[in-house]
Amino acid sequence: MQIDEAMTGAKTRNISPLDPSAAGPFYRQIYDRFRGAISSGSLKPGDRIPSARALAQELGLARGTIETAYSLLAAEGYIQPRGQAGTVVTPGLDARMPVASTTTPPDSDIPAASFRPDSILPFQMGLPSLDAFPRKIWARLGARCVRAMQPSDMAHPSVYGSWPLRTEIAAYLQVSRGINCSASQVFVTSGYRHTLELIGHALIKAGDRVWTENPGFPPTRELLSHMDVEAVPVPVDQDGLVVSEGIKAAPRARAAVVTPAHQSPLCVTLSLPRRLALLDWAARNDAWVIEDDYDGEYRYVSRPLPALKSLDHDGRVLYAGTFSKVLFPSIRLAYLVVPEAQVERFEQISQVFAGGSPQLTQAIVSAFIAEGHFARHIQRMRKLYAERREATAAGLASVLGEHMRIDSQPGGMHLILRLQGRQSDRRLVARMREEGLYAEALTDWTDPGDGASALLLNFTNIVSQRVAEDFGRRILKLL
Numbered sequence: 007m008q009i010d011e012a013m014t015g016a017k018t019r020n021i022s023p024l025d026p027s028a029a030g031p032f033y034r035q036i037y038d039r040f041r042g043a044i045s046s047g048s049l050k051p052g053d054r055i056p057s058a059r060a061l062a063q064e065l066g067l068a069r070g071t072i073e074t075a076y077s078l079l080a081a082e083g084y085i086q087p088r089g090q091a092g093t094v095v096t097p098g099l100d101a102r103m104p105v106a107s108t109t110t111p112p113d114s115d116i117p118a119a120s121f122r123p124d125s126i127l128p129f130q131m132g133l134p135s136l137d138a139f140p141r142k143i144w145a146r147l148g149a150r151c152v153r154a155m156q157p158s159d160m161a162h163p164s165v166y167g168s169w170p171l172r173t174e175i176a177a178y179l180q181v182s183r184g185i186n187c188s189a190s191q192v193f194v195t196s197g198y199r200h201t202l203e204l205i206g207h208a209l210i211k212a213g214d215r216v217w218t219e220n221p222g223f224p225p226t227r228e229l230l231s232h233m234d235v236e237a238v239p240v241p242v243d244q245d246g247l248v249v250s251e252g253i254k255a256a257p258r259a260r261a262a263v264v265t266p267a268h269q270s271p272l273c274v275t276l277s278l279p280r281r282l283a284l285l286d287w288a289a290r291n292d293a294w295v296i297e298d299d300y301d302g303e304y305r306y307v308s309r310p311l312p313a314l315k316s317l318d319h320d321g322r323v324l325y326a327g328t329f330s331k332v333l334f335p336s337i338r339l340a341y342l343v344v345p346e347a348q349v350e351r352f353e354q355i356s357q358v359f360a361g362g363s364p365q366l367t368q369a370i371v372s373a374f375i376a377e378g379h380f381a382r383h384i385q386r387m388r389k390l391y392a393e394r395r396e397a398t399a400a401g402l403a404s405v406l407g408e409h410m411r412i413d414s415q416p417g418g419m420h421l422i423l424r425l426q427g428r429q430s431d432r433r434l435v436a437r438m439r440e441e442g443l444y445a446e447a448l449t450d451w452t453d454p455g456d457g458a459s460a461l462l463l464n465f466t467n468i469v470s471q472r473v474a475e476d477f478g479r480r481i482l483k484l485l
Contacts, residue, residue, distance in 0.1 A: 024065065031440035032067055036075035044084055044095055051099045054092050055085060066483075068442040121225050122335075127444035128477050129463040131420055134331055136467060138390055143379055144370065151369040159369070163362035166353065167194025167341070171368045174375040175327075175341050182381075183302065184312035185325060190349055193342045193356060194363050198298065199229060201326045201342045202263075206233045208348070208355045209294055209324075210260050217252045217262035221451040223270045223298070226263050235260075239453040242269055246276030249283040261294040262287075266314040267302030271422065271451050271462050273415035281314055288322040295323045301331045303384050305417035306392040321345035329371065331419065332384060339363055339371060391419065391466055398465035401474025402481075409485055410461070422448070423461040429485065431459035437484045443477060 024035050043049040056064070058072040065072075076093065079085045087093045123130065166172070172189040179185040195201045210216065212234035218226055220239035227237045238259060240252040247264050262284065266276035276284075288295050297314045305311065315325040328340040344352050374380050399412050399421060406423070413422040425431055431447035438445050448460035468474050 031071075031436060032065075033071045033074040033078075033440055036061075036072065037078050040075070040079055041082075041084060044099065049095050051095050051097045053095045055095065057092060068440075070442050071440055074440075121223075123444070125444070126467075127442060128468065129465070130444040130467070131446050131462060131464045132331070132335060133464060134334060134419070134466055135387060135390060135394070136334065137469070138387065139334060140379065140383060144374070147370050147373045147377075147379075148366075151366060151373065154369075155366070159365050163365040163368070165356045165360040165362045167192065167363065168365060168368040168372065170372040170376075172341075174372050176343075178375060178380070179313075179325075179327070179343065182310070182384075183299070183325075184316035185343060186316075187325075187343050188346070191343050191346055193344065193352055193360075194368065195340045195342055195360070196338045196363055197330065197340050198300070198326065198328060199225060200360075201340055202226065202229050202296070203233075204342065204352065204355055204359065205261075205294075205296060205324055206230075206235065207359055208351050210235055214260035215256045215258070217247075217256065217259050217264075218453075219247055219264060219269060220453050221271060221448060221457060222263075222453075223265070224451055227453065237453075242272055242274065244274055246274055246280050247284065249280050249287060253287060258291060259293060261296055263296045263298060264314070265298045265300065267299055267305070267311060268416070268418040270298070270300065271420070271446075271448065273413070273418040273420075273422070275311065275416060276314065281317060285314075285317060285320070285322065289320040293322065297323055297325045299325060299327050301417070301419050303332065304388055304391055304419060306388070306395065307416045310417075315343065318345075321347055324348075332380075332387075333371075333374075337367060337371070339367060394468055395421070395465050397471040398463075398468045398474040401468075401471040402463075402478045404471075405475055405478030405482055409482070413460075419466050420462050420464045423463060425459040425461070429459055431461055434461065434481075434484060438481065441480060441484065443480060 024032060024039075040049070040055070049055070058069055058076055061067075062069040062072045076085065076087075080087060083096055084099065085093050086096050121132070126133065126136065169189065171194060172192040175192045175194075176187050176189045179187060193204065195204065206229070210233065213236075215236045215238050216230055217240045218230070218237045219242050221242065222239075230237045238252070238256040240255060240262075241248050246266065246269055247262070252259070252262065264276065264284065266281060268275065284295060287293065295314065295318075299313055302313065303310050313325060315323045322345070324345070325343040326340065327343075329337050330340065342352075402410070402421070402423065403412055409426055409429075410423040411426065413424065415422070425434070431449055435445045435447045444464075446462040448462060449457055451462075468477070
């Protein structure tokens with residue numbers, strides 16, 4: 007990949023080729039080479055450089071990679087876009103400008119992924135199937151709710167959540183997840199982080215210790231750290247959280263955060279003996295179990311399992327659910343079911359720390375559930391996701407089978423691709439991001455970050471095996 011061969015009309019013989027094995031992303035390599043050529047005089051003020059489209063085709067890179075490099079160069083004044091006349095090195099630029107030294111960062115310095123990206127990229131974690139969402143139904147319900155708005159709906163919303171929505175959630179959970187609860191036990195939140203924050207203020211104090219799954223969802227550890235709570239990593243095996251190891255590490259921990267339906271990220275299910283052992287530990291030690299049921303509806307080998315909360319006879323489990331994975335993330339609605347004895351405590355905490363979720367959004371979701379659209383949507387998505395998971399796994403395996411092994415999982419919304427050899431998952435994820443592909447590295451989910459290398463890839467928006475094969479070939483080039 008020689009940049010000088012692609013840069014017609016410019017003196018670029020001293021520009022070095024890109025290095026596919028380097029840790030530095032391609033856009034940064036392109037930026038560095040253009041900047042070096044300008045500073046050394048190989049590219050002079052007024053010289054025209056190739057369009058992003060032409061350079062992308064020549065180098066076999068995504069156009070977005072070139073545009074990222076060009077935007078950096080333009081922002082620093084090295085180049086100027088001139089519309090149809092193309093892009094040129096800035097006229098009058100002092101060619102003797104110093105060039106900053108560039109060093110290749112070690113693998114440990116590759117930035118970790120954001121767990122709330124605002125993009126829509128292939129394999130992006132946390133996104134449901136956006137193309138299959140019933141937007142027409144949603145628009146109709148939204149218009150009806152707007153027309154029905156009264157002055158009372160325009161005042162401050164309840165910090166506990168609207169009563170109609172809390173009622174619908176309680177009824178839905180009883181049927182779908184086996185949870186017997188009243189509407190007063192349901193608190194509407196703006197997402198998992200808000201849910202965990204409420205629990206922290208209500209039941210956990212600084213200096214407490216809390217079990218977390220290892221590997222497990224990284225924001226959980228981060229949130230606990232900000233609350234001055236020590237996260238105690240507890241290993242996960244094929245049967246889920248190893249309760250006996252948690253008891254060895256911190257027998258008097260104040261709480262445990264678990265994902266029993268599909269362990270996040272390994273997607274294994276917490277076995278019944280482990281569930282009973284966890285509940286027994288919590289009851290004997292006056293501890294709390296925080297059940298994060300983020301995608302429990304999506305099980306493909308059998309019907310969804312009842313929630314851990316359904317086995318809770320001692321009032322020790324707090325059940326956290328979300329609409330982000332079922333509807334769409336920007337809705338910013340989740341919910342928490344607390345033990346009946348803790349309702350008053352959570353009402354007090356909500357009065358202090360909760361601002362309330364938008365009343366109109368809650369009204370639309372209430373209607374969506376009450377009229378049966380919610381249950382039908384989940385049924386359709388369960389079937390669609392099973393098809394897309396099979397197609398994505400088959401497509402990736404046909405291209406990457408010699409380099410990766412795909413875990414067999416009973417449910418969930420993502421695949422786990424185990425890297426063969428000594429390939430770094432964080433390094434590969436960084437390269438994929440620069441090529442417009444999304445992935446998360448399993449080592450970013452592991453404490454202390456030195457576990458097995460694997461890619462976490464969401465399949466819900468991959469529409470066919472052919473599309474998966476195309477993306478697989480793009481990943482193969484990056485290996």
